[in-house]
Amino acid sequence: MQRPKVLMTNPSIPQVAFDILERQCEVIRTKDYTRASILEKAAGVDALFWATSQKLDAEILDKAGPQMKTVGTMSAGVNHIDVPELKKRGVKLGNTTGVLNDAVADIAVLLALGASRRLHEGRLKIEKNEWTPGLTWMLGKDIVGSTVGIVGLGGIGQAIVKRLKGFSVGKFLYTGHREKPEGTDLGCTFVSLDTLVKESDFVIVSCPLTSETKLMFNDGIFGKMKSSAVFVNISRGDVVDQDALVRALKGGKIFAAGLDVMTPEPLPPDNELAKLPNVVLIPHLGSATENTRNAMAELTAQNILRGLGGEEMFTPVC
Structure with a gap:
């Protein structure tokens, strides 16, 4: 009996996925992750x-x-996949929702703290020999007693709240399509996006990129935020109008930003965003731990085997 063929679209996929699939399938490898190679x-x-x-x-x-x-x-998000086209053709799709929640939540906390305590700006002061200590020098914003707004209280958003509870946050707000029982269990208050951005000291974006959320954070939304607010995005770059974010940061409409995602990726080093002292940037490292990437690769492989075998995937999208 001929074994099913599986195309691995990136040579750097963790070995565990190859080990699982090669037991039952003919595995085909691309030379790189480019479209032409695929x-x-x-x-x-x-x-x-x-x-x-x-x-x-x-x-x-x-x-x-x-x-x-x-x-x-091998991702939680599916914004890079034409899901309606897959559904039209009867193609099964599974993602890796859940297994990356903890790693991404850790990054959100890292960025919130780094941006609020002026991590990048402080490093620049050292590099430029501008370290001039004083009692009012390089003051940041406290997370203790603050109001934290979570945009998208899914698995990642909930993991962020659980971590930040240890920082004695004063109040948690969240917004989304509907109120969630998990929000009530975590002591969060469901509000509109307008209310969230007006009242929050920290605004953390953890919603998926969809036609509804694309460019959701624009001049109008940034204009409603506190001038002392810290903005964190661990979702997707296109949720934000990046030019509007730059204007908000340069104009003092918000205090600082911490970004794991941006547009484009990779971000050119001469991009305006990379020149701002009140931005902490990391290159889309949300799920980038060894254990997490191995777990994502394993789940993707298992989803594929179940799909090929006519079974429901462990984490089906369609």
């Missing part, structure tokens, strides 16, 4: 192990062929 190898495969920011769309599905009915993406 298209070169896609023809005739039965499943795609999607581990790239490249768009999975009709062109790649056509290249793979009608027998390709299973996709596992």
Whole structure:
């Protein structure tokens, strides 16, 4: 019996995924994660192990062929995948929701603290030999007693709240499509986006990128935030109008920002965002721990095997 073919779209996928799939499948490897490399190898495969920011769309599905009915993406977000097109073709899709919650929540806390305590700006003072200690020098913002607003109280948002409770936060607000029982259990208050941005000292974005949330944080929203507010984004860069964010940071409309995601990625070093002292930037490291990436790779492989076997995936999207 012929073994199903699985295309691994990134040579740096953790080895655990190859080990799992090679027991039952013919594993095909791309030379890199580029679109050209994927298209070169896609023809005739039965499943795609999607581990790239490249768009999975009709062109790649056509290249793979009608027998390709299973996709596992090594990500929680699926904004880089044409989900309606997959549904139209009856292709199963599974993601890695859940297993990266803790690692991403850790990064959110790191960025909130780093931005509020002027981490990048402090480093610049040392590099420029401008360290001039004084009782009112380089004062930051306290998280203790503050109001923290979470935009998107999913698994990651809930993990962020659980961590920040240890910092004696005064109040947690959250917004989304609807009030959640998990929010009540965590002692959070459900509010509108307008109320959240007006009242929060820290605004942390952990919602998925959709047509509804794209460019949600714009000039109007930043204009409603406190001038002392700290903005943190661990979602996707396109949730934010980045030019509007730069204007808000340069104009003192908000105090600081901590970003794990931005537009474009990789961010050019001469980008205006990279020149601002009141921004802490890290290069999309949310899930970048060894244990987390291994767990993501393993879950993706298991989702693919279940999809190929006609079973429901462990974490199905469609």
